[in-house]
Amino acid sequence: MVKHMLLLCPWMKAVWFDCPFGYSPDLASISTLDSWLIGFLSSTFVDGDQRDWGVSLFMFCSWEIWKARCKALFKDLRPSPQLVLSQAISCLEEFSRAKDLATCAPLINSGAPTRLYWSSPPLPFVKINIDGAWEAQWVVIRDHTGSLVGATAQYCYLSSAAE
Structure with missing residues (x-):
């Protein structure tokens, strides 16, 4: 079911192929989701920064695909590969900005982590x-x-x- 949802649907193939890395999955070589992800990352991305970006885009595409499929099933809305990809890239950009802000924030306590409690x-x-x-x-x-x-x-x- 997951393989169909993420790979076999015709509009799904368009999402992956239209991605900045232009991925076209070799369906015959994919047996499980984890083998697909490992093969995808090892063949598409080599260095660390590009790999992190690729993993993030992969995850956001998968999330947006899931949301689009739910809307198709439960609200009878036709999925749009371009919209799914646009939303995934928008989420990735927002995530990257937030991550950059987090790395710029000064550390208040560099010692042992403290537990947070509800007050x-x-x-x-x-x-x-x-x-x-x-x-x-x-x-x-x-x-x-x-x-x-x-x-x-x-x-x-x-x-x-x-x-």
């Missing part, structure tokens, strides 16, 4: 925690004792984490 809000406030998902937002609300006040999940269709 309660002062009375009469509540604390609202929101996840960072793109298509569904989970919200959990707790009071000063840590007791659950409420929770919800809602779909919201965003094109990137920045929205």
Whole structure:
């Protein structure tokens, strides 16, 4: 099923071939997803920086393919290879910018890692925690004792984490 989803669909082949590395999978040599990934990376990317970029683009393409297939199955929306690839590249660019910012940030504590704990809000406030998902937002609300006040999940269709 995964092999079909990521490789055998005609529009899927267009996504991989249109990628900046112009990949056309040799379907006869692929038996498992991990063998495909290893073969793909070893044949396409040689040096470390290019390999990291390739792995990231591969992962974002796979994620966007998954989302497009879900929309095709559950919302009857025809997948567009160009849109999938455009969104994957956009995600990769956003990821690269965030990674660059993270490496420029000064280190506050270079010692042993510290554990992070949830801290309660002062009375009469509540604390609202929101996840960072793109298509569904989970919200959990707790009071000063840590007791659950409420929770919800809602779909919201965003094109990137920045929205």
